[in-house]
Amino acid sequence: MEMGLYQQQTMKLVMTQELRQAISLLQLSTLDLHQYIEEAALENPLMEIEEQDTSSMHAESYDMPVMWHDEPPEMQEREEHNEYSPFDQAKDDRLRVPDYLIQQIRLMPVDKFETKVLKHLASNVGDNGYLEGTYEETAAVLPVSWEKYEECVAHLQRLEPAGIAARSLKECLLLQLQRKFPRYELAEQVVSDWLEELGTHRWKEAAKRLNVSLADIQKVYDEIQQLDPYPGSSFGGEKPVCLVPDxxxxxxxxxxxxxxxxxxxxxxxxxxxxxxxxxxxxxxxxxxxxxxxxxxxxxxxxxxxxxxxxxxxxxxxxxxxxxxxxxxxxxxxxxxxxxxxxxxxxxxxxxxxxxxxxxxxxxxxxxxxxxxxFSAGMNNHDGEQTSTFAIKDMIHDLVDKEEKQRPLSDQKISTLIETERGISISRRAVAKYRDELNILSSSKRKRYV
Incomplete structure (x- = not known):
């Protein structure tokens, strides 16, 4: 190939800095754009920003493509004081789980050492209400015996809310059941020995071993459904986020x-x-x-x-x-x-x-x-498309109206949608949408009472 210098004209799409800025601004929400403008004002001395005020006078306009208005210093100072957002008055009064427990510990009739151990344990209770850490970790900080440690944990578990400071789901549920009056001994026994079978709906084996009916197991299941697996969930947690429409x-x-x-x-x-x-x-x-x-x-x-x-x-x-x-x-x-x-x-x-x-x-x-x-769709017998949202609503309505003792299988739901709505949908698609709706399978929805 001959060596040399040649001129050649080509066309290339170049992303300028301004184009990148326009693309990045398009992706921002209104709140993010507000923050972007404030940050840009720190870097550009020509920019001065003020919050929108519908009661302010109409701004003067000039030939340049920027809107501005000059006002006396006292007017500007008044505007600064008038800037108000209802969210500025929203206080973060969330009480953390450890703080709530420590408030109760101060009222307990225990000696100074037990109070110190209890406060240490309370500080190790997570936002979900479960006690984190082990005896060895506590003993490395405080000179406490195993017996005293278990005694303090028991004291902590008697505090409010019920089920607090548990070390497992089983212990959490048992702590709540033990506060019931009258005591529900069958429910306590099922939670203690058959919790996994109860959760996976293998009730026949549990009923046979406990010499009770499936209806009794159903009542236990309904009772446990009323318990709180995360007793600390009503405290603290992440700060709530306010969604503002754009x-x-x-x-x-x-x-x-x-x-x-x-x-x-x-x-x-x-x-x-x-x-x-x-x-x-x-x-x-x-x-x-x-x-x-x-x-x-x-x-x-x-x-x-x-x-x-x-x-x-x-x-x-x-x-x-x-x-x-x-x-x-x-x-x-x-x-x-x-x-x-x-x-x-x-x-x-x-x-x-x-x-x-x-x-x-x-x-x-x-x-x-x-x-x-935006959603996908499925064709009906007339060639019209139906959104997956509408199909999910159909599945939800069918499950709500089903006979609880004989719940509809995925195949039965598929058949009903095709015969009643004219939409051909496979059993696997029904199972997929049912999972997205957090609806259990027919075997787990079946009730005996």
Missing amino acids: VYVERQGDTFSVELRDEGLPKIRLNRQYRHLLENKEEGEAAEYAKQKYKQLTWMLKSIDQRQQTIRSVTEAIVEFQRDFFKDGTSQMKPLTLKDVAEAADVHESTVSRTTTNKYVQTPHGLFELKYF
Whole structure:
């Protein structure tokens, strides 16, 4: 091959920094975008942000594509004091399990050493209510004998709530049953010796060995279902997360309107000093720096505007496809793919995927993630497709209405859906959807009383 220098023109798709920014902003939720704007304001001295205030005066607008307004210092100070969110007043009053136990230990008639051991044990009770750690670990910290350790554990297990400080599920259930009055001795015996068989519905063997009927085992099962396997679950745990909708769908007669949650975003105000520097068209290093930062600011604003418009168009397309859902609920959900919405909104499928990620919509039927409205479907005898959500509702309704002494098998459910709804669905598909609905198999749903 001959060596040499040659010129060749080619076309390449280059991801500019601005394009990357637009793509990344599209994936952010409204809360994440709020945080992104605040972080950008720390890096760009031209940006000054303020929270939305519907009672404030209309902002002045200029030829530049940035909205700002200048106000007297006392007005700005008043706005800062008026910034209010109802979530700012929400206090985190969650009481941890160890704190609740220690409050009770202080009222117990025990000596100082036992109090010290009890507080140590209480600090080792996890959020689920179970006692963590071993005697050896406690003995390495405190000079306590095995007998005293077991005595202190017993003291701790007498505290509220029932079942607290257990070291296994069996012990937790027994502690709760032992507080029942009158005592349910059969239930205690089943939990003590036949808990695994009870959980796997191997009741015949347990009934035979205990010389009781299956109806008696059913009553024990129902009693145990009322117990709490995690007595510490009502305390502490993770801090609850507040989901804020990014878009609203409101019904107005037979039509639906899509509204974006713009009030969740802060208003961006151009810094007064830099604004004068740009308007006077001065030269120098400071002016060039201001122009560069202003360019970044305007591109970010354009990206935010494009993000809002994309969310609106994608949501409107979803509403158009799922109009029956917004009217009548989940049972009317239709099959929908990213491609369907992409074609309706005139965007790429990847754009629809990014737009629906971490975005929530407030509908007349509740709060849903935008991705919730996408699902596969199955054809009925007429060639029409039915969403998997609707099929799950059919399975749920059939199980609710079944005769509990003779529950429907997966094959029977499949046959009923085909004969009543005209949808051909396999037994394996029924089993799959049943598992997703957390519905037990027919053998485990069977009742004897």
